[in-house]
Amino acid sequence: MAPILEARDISKQYGHVEALAGANFDVNAGEVVALIGDNGAGKSTLVRIMSGTEPASSGQLIFEGKQVHLTSPVDARKLGMETVFQDLALAPHLSPVQNMYLGREVMRTGPLGRLGFMDSRSMRKGSREAFEKLGATVRNLNGPVGAMSGGQRQGIAVARAAAWAQKVIFLDEPTAALGVVQTKNVLDLIRRVSAEGIGVVFISHSMPHVMDVADRIHVMWRGRRVATYRKEDTSMEQLVAAMTGAVTQEAS
Amino acid sequence: MTLADTTPTAAGTAAVEDVPAGRWQRIARIQALQIVLLLAVTVAIFTILRPGTFLTPFNIRGIVQNTSILAVLGVGMTFVIITGGIDLSIGSVLVFSGVVADKVMAAQGGQGWGTVLLGTLVACGCGLGWGLLNGVLVAKANVPPLIVTLGSLSAALGFAQILTKGLDLRDAPQTLVNKVGFGNIVGQVPTLAVVAGVVVLAGIVLLHRTRFGLHTYAIGSNAEAGRRVGLKVDRHLIKVYALAGLLAGFAGILNLGFFQSTTIGGQSNTALNVIAGVAIGGTSLFGGVGSVFGTVIGLFIPIVLQNGFIQINVQPFWQQVVVGAVLVTVVYVDQLRRAAAVGGRKHYRFPFLSHRGRRT
Ligand SMILES: Nc1ncnc2c1ncn2[C@@H]1O[C@H](COP(=O)(O)OP(=O)(O)O)[C@@H](O)[C@H]1O
Numbered sequence: 233m234a235p236i237l238e239a240r241d242i243s244k245q246y247g248h249v250e251a252l253a254g255a256n257f258d259v260n261a262g263e264v265v266a267l268i269g270d271n272g273a274g275k276s277t278l279v280r281i282m283s284g285t286e287p288a289s290s291g292q293l294i295f296e297g298k299q300v301h302l303t304s305p306v307d308a309r310k311l312g313m314e315t316v317f318q319d320l321a322l323a324p325h326l327s328p329v330q331n332m333y334l335g336r337e338v339m340r341t342g343p344l345g346r347l348g349f350m351d352s353r354s355m356r357k358g359s360r361e362a363f364e365k366l367g368a369t370v371r372n373l374n375g376p377v378g379a380m381s382g383g384q385r386q387g388i389a390v391a392r393a394a395a396w397a398q399k400v401i402f403l404d405e406p407t408a409a410l411g412v413v414q415t416k417n418v419l420d421l422i423r424r425v426s427a428e429g430i431g432v433v434f435i436s437h438s439m440p441h442v443m444d445v446a447d448r449i450h451v452m453w454r455g456r457r458v459a460t461y462r463k464e465d466t467s468m469e470q471l472v473a474a475m476t477g478a479v480t481q482e483a484s
Numbered sequence: 485m486t487l488a489d490t491t492p493t494a495a496g497t498a499a500v501e502d503v504p505a506g507r508w509q510r511i512a513r514i515q516a517l518q519i520v521l522l523l524a525v526t527v528a529i530f531t532i533l534r535p536g537t538f539l540t541p542f543n544i545r546g547i548v549q550n551t552s553i554l555a556v557l558g559v560g561m562t563f564v565i566i567t568g569g570i571d572l573s574i575g576s577v578l579v580f581s582g583v584v585a586d587k588v589m590a591a592q593g594g595q596g597w598g599t600v601l602l603g604t605l606v607a608c609g610c611g612l613g614w615g616l617l618n619g620v621l622v623a624k625a626n627v628p629p630l631i632v633t634l635g636s637l638s639a640a641l642g643f644a645q646i647l648t649k650g651l652d653l654r655d656a657p658q659t660l661v662n663k664v665g666f667g668n669i670v671g672q673v674p675t676l677a678v679v680a681g682v683v684v685l686a687g688i689v690l691l692h693r694t695r696f697g698l699h700t701y702a703i704g705s706n707a708e709a710g711r712r713v714g715l716k717v718d719r720h721l722i723k724v725y726a727l728a729g730l731l732a733g734f735a736g737i738l739n740l741g742f743f744q745s746t747t748i749g750g751q752s753n754t755a756l757n758v759i760a761g762v763a764i765g766g767t768s769l770f771g772g773v774g775s776v777f778g779t780v781i782g783l784f785i786p787i788v789l790q791n792g793f794i795q796i797n798v799q800p801f802w803q804q805v806v807v808g809a810v811l812v813t814v815v816y817v818d819q820l821r822r823a824a825a826v827g828g829r830k831h832y833r834f835p836f837l838s839h840r841g842r843r844t
């Protein structure tokens with residue numbers, strides 16, 4: 233099966249800093265791929281490039297077998313790829329509903345819609361359904377998300393991405409700020425999303441979480457993917473060793 | 485952590501509720517309420533002290549009329565400040581637009597509604613032009629809004645003085661002065677107030693009911709988040725500054741009718757007074773929060789104070805002292821609220837001081 237999304241030989245320089253040095257990546261439909269690696273290994277940078285947030289210095293992105301050029305996150309979203317960024321990228325003063333639909337507002341039908349009036353009721357309904365379906369704990373659809381707990385915000389960001397994703401979803405450390413139960417919710421959500429045939433890319437530092445949900449694990453080290461394992465074939469010890477650069481499956 | 489945070493939702497029994505308001509919203513509402521209360525108490529005190537003259541139709545009419553032009557300016561300023569920006573240029577843009585409109589109307593020579601309409605279009609066009617310039621410089625050239633609009637404050641006034649050689653024009657058409665500036669629509673309801681009321685209502689609808697308003701809040705709240713979901717942030721900022729400029733131009737023609745003069749030297753504090761009204765009305769100078777309704781209340785307070793002080797034989801200059809104190813208090817409270825929201829971090833800057841993308 234061809235991967236739904238593939239990155240080939242991606243490099244990225246920030247001035248003199250080489251964040252990515254020929255990184256490869258691939259994810260299949262309905263698969264959960266964990267992306268692990270030490271801090272600074274380039275995981276977030278790779279996700280930003282694959283989600284259209286930043287251009288690569290060089291390299292190719294292949295989506296459903298065709299090379300694509302993403303100039304903005306909007307391009308990625310048009311292809312059905314959604315991202316939960318490490319900083320969540322929510323507007324703190326807006327409500328969960330407003331964040332859910334920001335940039336994709338449902339307009340009223342007819343002339344009122346053309347004048348810019350929004351169909352608030354259907355957006356509320358859609359948000360409530362999405363949060364319920366995805367098990368996000370959102371106690372207040374109207375309050376500003378900035379006043380909510382880190383766990384609730386995370387839930388909203390994840391639910392937003394999951395609700396819109398058609399093909400691929402990137403989650404950059406989605407459980408970093410969460411308590412035990414909330415983490416379980418996110419992991420359950422990852423399973424549910426992938427069961428719908430969506431490719432999930434999951435960055436985490438937690439080996440138990442990775443071993444829990446991932447089908448495959450990509451290990452990054454100094455800007456490159458150095459190893460890929462199937463979950464059945466690996467162990468936490470092996471993953472940790474690979475993260476320190478002790479294992480190299482892929483030539484540079 | 486609260487109970488609901490720890491409620492397992494794996495089985496799909498999510499805890500989504502529609503409780504009416506979160507903490508921030510409640511505080512925001514309370515702040516708006518406090519300002520309404522402040523205005524009500526002020527009115528009550530003056531009414532008790534001067535029962536025969538303060539709360540009379542004649543006096544109310546005067547207060548409303550004096551607030552009208554500021555309210556038109558305040559609508560645009562509210563949008564700008566919600567994006568995290570500021571517009572210091574509106575007083576000068578008002579003067580510039582009035583000057584050009586006056587010259588065009590004088591050249592055309594009429595005194596009737598046709599001439600007034602022509603002048604209105606010209607004034608609005610001038611304001612729109614300055615607003616677009618501000619917006620492009622803020623959004624595309626990435627110059628801090630404070631500096632951009634300080635520049636256009638100076639330049640627009642300079643052009644107005646060049647065009648008039650520094651002498652006020654006083655030849656506004658009769659219809660503009662008699663029907664718009666001083667006229668009543670019906671009974672004792674001043675035309676100016678009705679016009680301003682329409683602008684305010686339109687502003688409220690635009691801000692709170694439309695996608696344009698939502699994106700205005702979103703950009704002030706987290707421009708990067710907006711960009712990532714595909715908002716055209718630069719274009720939206722340009723539109724917001726253009727709106728503020730357009731309304732300043734429109735205020736220019738109203739001002740011409742009201743003062744029968746281009747008031748070249750008289751508008752140097754206008755932008756600051758409007759900004760004070762916006763801030764007192766609960767719009768955050770940090771962006772992301774605000775309302776047009778609050779702005780209108782915030783603009784009424786100084787004018788009611790001035791009017792009342794004159795009536796009770798207190799020097800009206802006290803109004804400026806009180807307004808200054810209220811302004812600082814309101815912004816201080818806003819800062820506390822913001823510090824609480826960002827987790828006790830005390831070092832933050834007003835966004836309009838920075839170029840975009842460097843917001844702290
Ligand atoms: N915007 C940036 N500007 C400069 N350097 C950056 C930027 N983003 C990331 N880097 C650098 O690139 C490297 C990889 O970072 P990142 O992708 O965030 O790693 P990870 O997410 O794996 O911890 C690090 O050395 C980091 O300092």
Ligand SMILES: [Mg+2]
Nearest residue numbers: 275276277318
């Ligand atoms: Mg990272």
